[in-house]
Amino acid sequence: MCQLLSMNCNTPTDIVFSFTGFSERGGRTDEHKDGWGIAFFEEQGVRHIIDDKPAVESPLAELVKTQAIKSKNVIAHIRKATQGEISLQNCHPFIREAWGQEWVFAHNGDLKSFAPELTGAYRPLGNTDSELAFCYLMQSLTEEFGAHLPSIQQVRQFLKRFSAEVAQHGTFNFTLSNGAALYVHCSTKLHYVERGYPFTTAALNDDNLAVDFSTVTTPQDRVAVIVTEPLTNNEQWTAFAPGELKVFVDGRALAEAH
DSSP states (O other): OOEEEEEEEEEEEEOHHHHHHHHHTBTTSSBOOSOEEEEEEETTEEEEEEESSOGGGOHHHHHHHHSOOEEEEEEEEEOOOSSSOSSGGGOSOEEEEETTEEEEEEEESOBOSOOOOOOSSOOOSSOOHHHHHHHHHHHHHHHHHTTSOOOHHHHHHHHHHHHHHHGGGBOOEEEEEOSSOEEEEOSSOOEEEEEESSOOEEEBSSSSOEEEGGGSOOTTOEEEEEESSOSBSSSOOEEOOTTOEEEEETTEEOOOOO
């Protein structure tokens, strides 16, 4: 299956270090070579880059690794196709608009016998179960809340119900963001780390690269990185529980509201 990478921060931050290790899994240290993509939220817009080439062979992936694009929310994906051919329209992340905002989604998993009825404007461009699930998500979300943009807690509660419904059809690990928060659901396997002051040195598993974050951050900075398999070998990564949904804002996981 595919792999996911996301980042949520309290100040615009580049993802060069994490993406450098992650992209190696797109054909060199792992088999996810059926395309890749990344989306950066920047003010009211989204910078979106996709390629149906393996990440380790893609000039666009090299561009991402050399250009320190800064964002508070980033979603990236490397694909190992289970449904749908290898093509640009089947590369994650996918983007749709609602309430005047861009919503970005990427999925890792395989959904069987999944055929929701799409009745509105949200339709897939490709033929993956992932994009179909995203269109169904956006249709259901906008039907639930109508003309009023839901709060972060309202989206959290909606996604809990929605994820339980869709996960009945198979593996449904996903990340979703509208730029205000990062929503992450785990069916089988996801990990996260929260970096804050005092920052230390991190070393990648998939590349001979280490960064002393204390030299490139301020004491106020906070960063959360979410990924399918841990990226570094000297940090304490926390595993999601199966069926768990977490929401990240300003570089940390939000506590549940009761």
